[in-house]
Amino acid sequence: MSQPTPWQPWQSGQGVPQPWQSHTTSSMLASHADRERAVDVLRAGYGEGRLEHSEFEKRVARAYAARTVGELALLVGDLPAGPVPQPAPLMAVPPVPRTFLPTARPQTNGKAVGAAVCGLLCVPTLGLTGIPAVILGHTARAEIERTGETGEGLAMTGLVLGWLSTAGWALVLTLLIAVSLASG
Template identity: 55%
Template sequence: MTSPWGQPAPWPGQQGQPSMLAGHSDRERAVDVLRAGFAEGRLQQDEYERRVERAYQARTVGELGLLVADLPQGPSGFPQAPPAVPHTFMAAPPTNGKATAALVCGIATFFTFGASALPAVVLGHIARSEIRRSHESGDGQAVAGLALGWLWIAGWSLLLLLVVAAAK
């Protein structure tokens, strides 16, 4: 199909716009479709060879479209699996609020000289049990809050033992 000026006709749906120039990947995709059509018995050997030759000589995407317009766009009989979504683009599970609170209390122990250590430990244990049950995220925050809380509790306990031992 050509226009009155001898140019290849544009893609259907692109009426009035010139066809885009074809790249190497466009030509290879067209040849792949032709190869699949030949393998399925939709094309005779001589027609397949002529179309492949024309595909490699095609200048526009419209010309390539005309070469494969009467073929399915890939092997038939095989259902196409949906493309896998990379883990990066999947929605992350919500973060457990108690895990965040445990971490905040654990960090606050440096400013409160250990007064927020006990809440950090309690919130950390509650958060970890909720995370196991609900599969939320935030386990690392809960563990960090637990570790900081227990470190301050152990530190104050050791200091209290030293004071009691020194008083005797």
């Protein structure tokens, strides 16, 4: 002898679902977002096998037709609030092939950065940082070639500006010496 199934408030033809009496907000009008959240819970329940397809369709239709939050609560009251975590599979996930892994970007050489900064500072310091720019630039290029770091452009910037500054000072000193010898 089978027991009669208890009446579910979401079943059509069995009466209008009544909002929960214990909740004061259950008679509040439902928003579109409330209905979508209820349908999401129903989808999760259906996806987990807690609902038959026909029952799922009836509940979704009732959720979209629901006017109050209480009606929505009755539709999802016997379901968990979201997907139940599934146990991890016994077999480990296969590793991603190396070709699809992101490549690590090489680090920028610090001496190349220093060479570029010294080269750019040649103008405001009137060429005082030209020689350090040249030294750092040559050292950085050697390290970049050896280690594979980035920063070749920065090192070259420091070298060019450093050599221009050094050449400018050499020209100024040569002119000063020539003028002093000619006048003197």
